[in-house]
Amino acid sequence: MTRHLNSSLLLTLLALIGIGVVQVYSSSFVFAIETYNDGLFFFKRQFIFALLAITVMIVIAKIPFDSIRRYGWTLWFFSAFLVLLTWSPLGVKVGGAHRWIQLPLGFRLEPAEIMKIGFVVLMATLIARSEEFKLKRTLTWSLAILIPMLLVLKQPDFGSFALLTVVGFGLLFAFGLPWSVIVAMVVAAVPTFYYLVMNVPYRKARVLAFLDPWSEVNHKGFQVIQSMLSFHSGGIWGTGLGQGQGKLFFLPEAHTDFTLAVLGEEMGFVGLLVTMSLFAFLVFRCFQLSLKTEDRFKKALCLGVALMFGITVVINAGMSMGLLPTKGMALPFLSYGGSSLLSSCLMFGMILNIENEITQDSSRRHSAKKVARILES
Numbered sequence: 001m002t003r004h005l006n007s008s009l010l011l012t013l014l015a016l017i018g019i020g021v022v023q024v025y026s027s028s029f030v031f032a033i034e035t036y037n038d039g040l041f042f043f044k045r046q047f048i049f050a051l052l053a054i055t056v057m058i059v060i061a062k063i064p065f066d067s068i069r070r071y072g073w074t075l076w077f078f079s080a081f082l083v084l085l086t087w088s089p090l091g092v093k094v095g096g097a098h099r100w101i102q103l104p105l106g107f108r109l110e111p112a113e114i115m116k117i118g119f120v121v122l123m124a125t126l127i128a129r130s131e132e133f134k135l136k137r138t139l140t141w142s143l144a145i146l147i148p149m150l151l152v153l154k155q156p157d158f159g160s161f162a163l164l165t166v167v168g169f170g171l172l173f174a175f176g177l178p179w180s181v182i183v184a185m186v187v188a189a190v191p192t193f194y195y196l197v198m199n200v201p202y203r204k205a206r207v208l209a210f211l212d213p214w215s216e217v218n219h220k221g222f223q224v225i226q227s228m229l230s231f232h233s234g235g236i237w238g239t240g241l242g243q244g245q246g247k248l249f250f251l252p253e254a255h256t257d258f259t260l261a262v263l264g265e266e267m268g269f270v271g272l273l274v275t276m277s278l279f280a281f282l283v284f285r286c287f288q289l290s291l292k293t294e295d296r297f298k299k300a301l302c303l304g305v306a307l308m309f310g311i312t313v314v315i316n317a318g319m320s321m322g323l324l325p326t327k328g329m330a331l332p333f334l335s336y337g338g339s340s341l342l343s344s345c346l347m348f349g350m351i352l353n354i355e356n357e358i359t360q361d362s363s364r365r366h367s368a369k370k371v372a373r374i375l376e377s
Contacts, residue, residue, distance in 0.1 A: 121301065
């Protein structure tokens with residue numbers, strides 16, 4: 001049977017990928033000329049990433065869903081193995097962090113992005129296999145999940161570690177984790193996260209800069225101040241594509257972490273509103289599908305993708321607007337980077353697959369009712 005994909009969800013995804021490719025071109029052109037003597041350096045790579053990611057997304061959307069369902073643990077431990085490789089000769093150390101694996105042709109892979117997919121699929125697998133949580137089983141699962149997560153923290157990548165923790169907690173809460181366990185987890189998590197942030201100098205400095213960025217205008221507060229200035233310069237309608245000034249070496253990481261500020265300056269409040277509306281639609285659709293499906297695995301998977309994707313967007317947007325401390329976390333679809341784009345397309349390939357099955361089931365039920373009415377008449 002031919003599997004037709006839902007047009008509104010697919011078109012939204014393609015629109016965001018297209019906006020992202022254009023955004024990478026606009027935000028990186030000057031930096032690419034100065035660094036690589038090729039203004040299209042990042043654009044060409046992102047274009048290749050986009051083609052590959054779209055292809056993978058369509059393939060995932062069309063394969064039988066059981067192929068996804070049966071590999072929860074395999075994908076999780078494979079992603080953990082990739083994280084381990086960041087400390088091997090294949091690993092690339094940048095700014096003191098072991099987060100990337102060197103690939104042929106100068107490309108790099110960030111295993112933490114693959115781990116986000118593995119985490120969602122694994123959590124959906126565990127939730128589907130247990131109608132109610134038992135303490136002994138939960139502790140066993142927790143160890144199997146926590147150890148690979150600690151490898152991510154060791155890189156160090158505190159943002160991804162915190163994101164996985166929050167998403168996991170959200171899923172367990174939504175599917176019936178007892179209140180006694182929830183309270184115990186919160187009591188343990190709050191001082192742990194406080195220690196992990198305030199006991200590490202650069203993380204503590206980011207929090208202090210967030211509380212008062214103007215106290216360190218030329219140091220820790222520089223990024224967020226320049227980002228806010230870019231949003232302010234954009235006004236309602238923006239300065240026009242390619243006309244932003246913030247990316248001219250005023251705004252650090254203009255084509256990666258702070259690409260939303262460039263978009264806000266060049267496309268203005270209207271462009272920002274359209275883009276955030278597209279993000280919101282994707283999250284809303286995931287929640288909607290989670291409520292529609294009766295399959296426990298699919299329900300958990302849709303909710304997991306909604307949380308993973310939605311929280312990532314909120315963190316990046318909040319950081320860019322000065323509402324959250326700065327953290328190196330890519331904005332899905334818009335930031336430069338093949339790992340993030342591939343991860344996002346893989347997740348939404350699964351969502352497209354689930355939506356397609358729900359649509360087909362609904363169509364079959366409708367046809368069966370129609371036939372029944374004809375026979376009765």
